[in-house]
Amino acid sequence: MTGARYTPLEMIERLIAFDTTSHKSNLALIDFVADYLADHGIASRRTSDAEDSKANLFATIGPEIAGGVVLSGHSDVVPVEGQAWDSDPFVVRQSDGRLYGRGTADMKSFPAIALALLPEMLAADLETPLHLALSYDEEVGCLGARGLIADVKAALPLPRMVIIGEPTEMQIVNAHKGVTVFSTTVTGRAAHSSQPQLGANALHAAATLITFIDRMQQEERAAADPANGFEPPYTSFNVGTISGGTAQNIVSSETSFTWEFRPLPGDDGQRFLERFERFAETEVLPILHETAPEAAITTELSVRVPPMGPEDDSPAEALIRALTGANRTEVVSFATEGGLFQEAGFSTVICGPGSIDQAHRPNEFIELDQVEACAAFLRRLIAWAADG
Numbered sequence: 598m599t600g601a602r603y604t605p606l607e608m609i610e611r612l613i614a615f616d617t618t619s620h621k622s623n624l625a626l627i628d629f630v631a632d633y634l635a636d637h638g639i640a641s642r643r644t645s646d647a648e649d650s651k652a653n654l655f656a657t658i659g660p661e662i663a664g665g666v667v668l669s670g671h672s673d674v675v676p677v678e679g680q681a682w683d684s685d686p687f688v689v690r691q692s693d694g695r696l697y698g699r700g701t702a703d704m705k706s707f708p709a710i711a712l713a714l715l716p717e718m719l720a721a722d723l724e725t726p727l728h729l730a731l732s733y734d735e736e737v738g739c740l741g742a743r744g745l746i747a748d749v750k751a752a753l754p755l756p757r758m759v760i761i762g763e764p765t766e767m768q769i770v771n772a773h774k775g776v777t778v779f780s781t782t783v784t785g786r787a788a789h790s791s792q793p794q795l796g797a798n799a800l801h802a803a804a805t806l807i808t809f810i811d812r813m814q815q816e817e818r819a820a821a822d823p824a825n826g827f828e829p830p831y832t833s834f835n836v837g838t839i840s841g842g843t844a845q846n847i848v849s850s851e852t853s854f855t856w857e858f859r860p861l862p863g864d865d866g867q868r869f870l871e872r873f874e875r876f877a878e879t880e881v882l883p884i885l886h887e888t889a890p891e892a893a894i895t896t897e898l899s900v901r902v903p904p905m906g907p908e909d910d911s912p913a914e915a916l917i918r919a920l921t922g923a924n925r926t927e928v929v930s931f932a933t934e935g936g937l938f939q940e941a942g943f944s945t946v947i948c949g950p951g952s953i954d955q956a957h958r959p960n961e962f963i964e965l966d967q968v969e970a971c972a973a974f975l976r977r978l979i980a981w982a983a984d985g
Contacts, residue, residue: 600636602716605972606696608709610689612672613698619673619736622650626672630654630712630731637715642752644744651733653745655753658715659723659982663754666916666978667728667943669934670708670762671735671742674700680959694965701963703956707762707949710971717979724985727978728756735934738778738900742934746941755943758913761935762949764956764963765927767970769917770947772928774827774859775904775936777866781806781896783881786889787843787850796848797889800841802881803852806894807836809876810856813869825861826928832860832869833930855899859930862906870896903936905945913944920977921948929953948974 603611615626631641634656641656659665677686677699684690686699696706708731718727733741749756763770783803788796814834821831834856841852860866877894885892907926908914914926931953939945950971951963 600633603713605710605713605968608713609696609701609706609968612705612709613689613700614687616687617673617700618676619734620676623672623733624650624652627652627654627731633712634715634729637719639715642748644741644748646733646741646744651741653733653741654729654731655745655749656729657726657753658718658729659726661754662726664757665726665728665982666913667730667756667759667938668708668711668762668975669730669732669759669938670704670949671732671934672705672708673734673736674703674705675736675957677959682959686961691965695962696965696968697960697962699961701955702764702951702961703953704763704949704951706951706963706968707971710950710968711762711975714972714975714979717976718982721979721983723979723982725982726756727982732934739902739932739934739937742937746937750941757944758916759935759938759943759945760913760917761933761938761945761947762971763933763947764949764951764953765929765947766952766967767921767948767950767974769914769921769923769926770929771905771907771911771914771926772826772862773905773933773935773947774832774861774930775866776857776859776900776902776932777870777898778855778857778900779870779896780853780855780899781894782851782853783841783885784891784893785848785850785885786892788848790846790848793848794888796850797885797887797892798848799852799885800849802885802894803839803841803854805881806873806877807839807854807856809873810834810836813872827861827930829930832858832864832866834858859932860904862904864904902932902934903940905933905936905939905947908939908944911944911946913946916981917946917948920974920981
């Protein structure tokens with residue numbers, strides 16, 4: 598069966614053209630990829646969100662047997678609104694040895710290059726399977742990957758290794774921080790601001806809680822081990838949004854804020870939540886209850902992406918070293934789906950084209966030599982898989 602053929606650059610152009618900003622559907626891109634695979638005789642599986650407005654895709658090239666390598670990427674991108682772009686973000690512009698467009702670095706180029714090399718995979722008559730995985734909503738909490746991983750574990754011969762193609766400039770990354778996001782709501786009691794003793798100020802209470810979050814960060818910073826390779830070398834915290842109050846002369850009756858911590862590998866961060874909730878219960882809530890027995894502080898988990906740590910005798914790392922000749926590994930502070938794959942029992946590394954320094958920025962770009970380096974790497978992987 599003969600299907601359409603694309604160069605890596607042409608496939609990058611095709612995938613960038615789909616506006617798959619996380620708050621939009623990615624189904625047009627998934628349909629295109631599924632049809633392209635089908636035209637080459639490759640079946641694919643989908644797992645969808647609850648509304649069937651987004652989907653993951655998983656496909657196997659080569660024998661339907663256990664083992665092999667997953668080439669994993671996410672299909673969604675971050676918004677372009679409010680950014681000053683010099684050209685249409687969803688039309689690839691080539692200039693000065695670079696490809697500009699939303700998703701060129703983070704991270705449509707990796708799956709695009711793999712898809713462009715599909716005819717070469719088929720011609721190689723692989724002995725070891727190569728698997729293609731595309732997920733949705735990575736940028737808003739790695740939401741799609743959970744369903745994809747669950748489906749693979751439940752219904753398919755298990756792959757042995759996973760390569761996450763996030764932008765690392767084709768360097769081997771074997772560890773990253775996690776990210777856990779919460780939403781905290783403080784409920785107090787409204788009153789005239791001239792009579793604060795009749796109310797319970799939710800904004801004041803929230804400010805006290807936020808100060809405590811900053812205190813935890815300063816403690817982690819003071820105890821940091823710079824030798825761990827992370828930048829910063831400690832679990833970091835951030836309060837991202839806050840909303841509350843109705844008028845200057847009204848004691849705030851409700852305030853909500855979102856906050857996160859990014860734990861180092863080996864630390865699930867549960868202790869931080871426990872400390873936060875204990876402080877809220879023993880130090881903040883009693884003050885609110887003095888005038889408002891109905892006052893409450895609730896904290897809900899929004900996102901949890903586990904850290905990824907170095908693996909002892911990692912098959913994935915050994916393979917990448919052999920294919921690239923690299924003799925060192927790196928760590929990164931951003932989270933990826935790698936933590937979820939590793940948590941599910943798959944040997945996982947991160948290695949992909951482009952620089953994270955360009956991600957999420959206006960005029961995002963990838964260097965053409967990074968595209969070429971990724972294609973050369975994947976061709977070596979194809980040769981390895983053909984040798985069994």
